[in-house]
Amino acid sequence: MTRPRWLAVVGLSVAVTRVDGHQLDELLQSTKLDVSSQRVSVALTLSPGTAVAAELIRELDGDRDARLSPEELRQFGLIVMRDLALTVDGRPAAITLVRAESSSIEELGDGMGALRLQFVAAGPLPPGQHRVRYQNVHASDGSVYLANALEPTDRTVEIGRQRRDYFQRSLELEVAVAPPHQRAAGGVMLAAAVALLVVTRGRRRLRVLKPLRSLR
């Protein structure tokens, strides 16, 4: 399978950072989808509560040395990735792990740590209407989920209706992608309309002012 060029930039970086809120006996899995005309980015944060942290740490710390190595994080990210699915218009899209970060084992054990995984998926979305569907079934027994779409920063993309299952394991988005030139043209049209409005209002104001001036 030939991957789009943007998928080739997949350097894996590992850092020791970041945590989120604190559930108690659940693994909170929060996903944010960032949809652009070039790709769909998937940011997944996993925050284990104290009661489930030990199990997650066992899964993470394969060599039991009480430290999380970049390779252990990468392996965990790949395990999670197998439980993710993303389709565009019903067709599966390849997902690639690009980043894995974690708090320390101690913080994870305290129920205050988190793992942050970053994936990219689904190559360029051509202009038109699309249906993007994301699903996360990782550790579905004992997890709670959040799945949300960010407001697109790509001006050619608009997100319409959103559908989720009750547990937010899946999120389906209606996505409209406009041709870049159409958006640009739309911008020009808007600017022209604003300019016309300003000129028209200016003329009206002048019409009001003229009688006043004539009174002087």
Added chain:
Amino acid sequence: MRLSRWVILTATTAFVAATGTTPRVSAAAAATEAVAAADGFLGTLDTAQRAKATLPLNATTRTVWSNLPTGITMQVGATERNGLKFGSMTAAQRDKALALLAAVLSRQGYRKALDIVNADQRLEDTEGPARPATSKVRFGRAEYYLAVLGTPSPTAPWMVQFGGHHLALNITIAGAASVLTPTHTGAQPATFSMNGETIRPLGRENDKAFALVNALDAAQQKQAVLGYNVPNLVVGPGEDGKTIQPEGLRGSAMSDRQRTMLADLISEWVTILPDPVAAAKMNEVRANLRDTYFAWAGSTSNGQEAYFRVQGPTVIIEYAPQGANNRPSVDHIHTIYRDPTNEYGAKLATP
């Protein structure tokens, strides 16, 4: 007696005596008062304390805040909050610190902040003894930090941060203007007794939201109530700069009375700041109410667990009970207050 002087200030009568009974009449006067209070606090510190309490104001320093207790790496990667913690202050320094806090907050905002701190002390009292000796995690009054970012000035931008577990007040001040976003409030326990009084730090937020969702008709509720479980904040601490697609019932589909209730709900966060500044922000909020969404997940019976979100052009608020087994707890609340157009006072030409 275990209660320190600054905790005693939470008693309403003492608080009113300490801060005066007359509402502030102008934002400029409030700004001047804040500068004087900051100088007063910093003037009590020795060199080492002052080095901890003051930081430059820039795009990195101002983002160091969290919902988490001391001892946990924050979302931004920092291992300790900005500023000097109350546990490292003398009684006189704590008084000045509280005076600064009172100067940059409204009366109800100050009360809310101290109620949250006192709830956390209650948590420390109940859970601290059972905590393993090796744990670095710390809760309670001594673990709240006060920081001054930049140089207190009646004209140039500066910032006050006050935070600890379940509280992160980020107050950017520039002359007569001040901005509270992003700010996190939370409470655990969400209801407790102190000095014979029942304290609910976020009780009004809860009650106003339930009143609003129950003021909606069936069709409106169908639009407002999300058909899925929301177990936590979506754009909480560590999620700066992220705005999600709005959902729920749009303000344009509400009656005037319902929009008034929505504005009143939002005011619970906005009015943490002093009156003149809060009034200006509320005018902005009201102007955008028709484009502001109200979303709900969970029971509509007050006392039961429910998440809600308010999202408009210049405001994002989330309120999320934290719980277990898909059942959020009403006794452990997280909230977030953001303005996607004005985080950390972006409109105030901050560094």
